Amino acid sequence: MAMSTRSHEKPTAGAAHAAFLWSRLGSILAVAPLGVWTVIHLWNNLAVFSGERAWEAAVTEHTSPVSLAVTTAIVLLPLGIHTGWGLARLATSRPNNRRYGFFANFKYLLQRVSAVGVLAFLGAHLWLAFLRPRLVEHRPEPFRDIAAEMRHHPPTLVVYLLGTLGVAYHLANGLTGVAMGWGVVATQAGLRKADRVAAVIFALLLAMSWGAIYGLWNAGLPFTPGVD
Numbered sequence: 001m002a003m004s005t006r007s008h009e010k011p012t013a014g015a016a017h018a019a020f021l022w023s024r025l026g027s028i029l030a031v032a033p034l035g036v037w038t039v040i041h042l043w044n045n046l047a048v049f050s051g052e053r054a055w056e057a058a059v060t061e062h063t064s065p066v067s068l069a070v071t072t073a074i075v076l077l078p079l080g081i082h083t084g085w086g087l088a089r090l091a092t093s094r095p096n097n098r099r100y101g102f103f104a105n106f107k108y109l110l111q112r113v114s115a116v117g118v119l120a121f122l123g124a125h126l127w128l129a130f131l132r133p134r135l136v137e138h139r140p141e142p143f144r145d146i147a148a149e150m151r152h153h154p155p156t157l158v159v160y161l162l163g164t165l166g167v168a169y170h171l172a173n174g175l176t177g178v179a180m181g182w183g184v185v186a187t188q189a190g191l192r193k194a195d196r197v198a199a200v201i202f203a204l205l206l207a208m209s210w211g212a213i214y215g216l217w218n219a220g221l222p223f224t225p226g227v228d
């Protein structure tokens with residue numbers, strides 16, 4: 001993977017070891033639980049096609065406060081660690097697309113651009129759909145609210161369409177980075193195959209995301225934003 005580091009100082013063995021472990025942690029947490037949970041979350045959102053109750057049962061309801069706390073920890077902790085790792089990578093590595101105009105470099109750049117987009121999207125999504133309803137309104141996000149926003153508030157629709165596009169690319173292409181980083185793929189032929197697999201995963205993730213958004217948009221017609 002093409003990149004250049006800013007610092008030319010030689011790290012100590014301890015620092016190099018810590019950096020290696022940190023990099024492994026940031027990488028593996030992105031796949032499990034984060035990537036796995038992302039797929040489950042998108043799948044659950046497709047319950048929108050079975051109606052309001054089915055969507056709320058699949059997406060926002062928890063059997064107990066403990067179940068909510070465990071899910072939150074399993075998702076938010078790895079997300080925090082991966083984001084910290086990702087921001088450190090953004091700060092210390094630079095794409096060299098001008099010198100090497102290869103497809104691999106373009107994907108490397110897009111991985112970083114999508115990371116920034118995903119960070120902004122997840123910040124807004126977590127606050128508006130997860131934290132704010134629970135902390136301010138003392139209940140989970142009602143189906144009618146999110147469906148009404150999707151239908152009658154165009155910025156929400158655009159943010160969800162672009163945000164999930166970023167997540168689909170970031171996760172699908174990120175998996176090829178993981179495969180290379182962990183030595184699963186090591187040849188040119190393997191890389192080409194990994195690219196094809198990533199393209200299929202990207203298409204599936206995007207179809208699930210935009211399918212769920214379409215379902216919410218479609219269901220939102222009779223509802224008014226802010227009234228549930």
Ligand code: HEM
Pocket residue numbers: 026027028030031034035038079082083085086087089090093111112115116118119122167170171173174175177178181
């Ligand atoms: C749903 C949330 C996310 C998922 C599922 C996810 C998944 C992934 C995966 C699978 C990789 C490849 C890891 C590797 O190459 O070893 C990756 C790379 C990366 N992620 Fe994320 N990510 C998410 C959110 C974020 C956020 C919020 C940031 C914020 C900056 C971020 C920054 C990065 C960066 C910079 C890389 C590239 C690292 C490199 O190749 O040097 N990610 N992500």
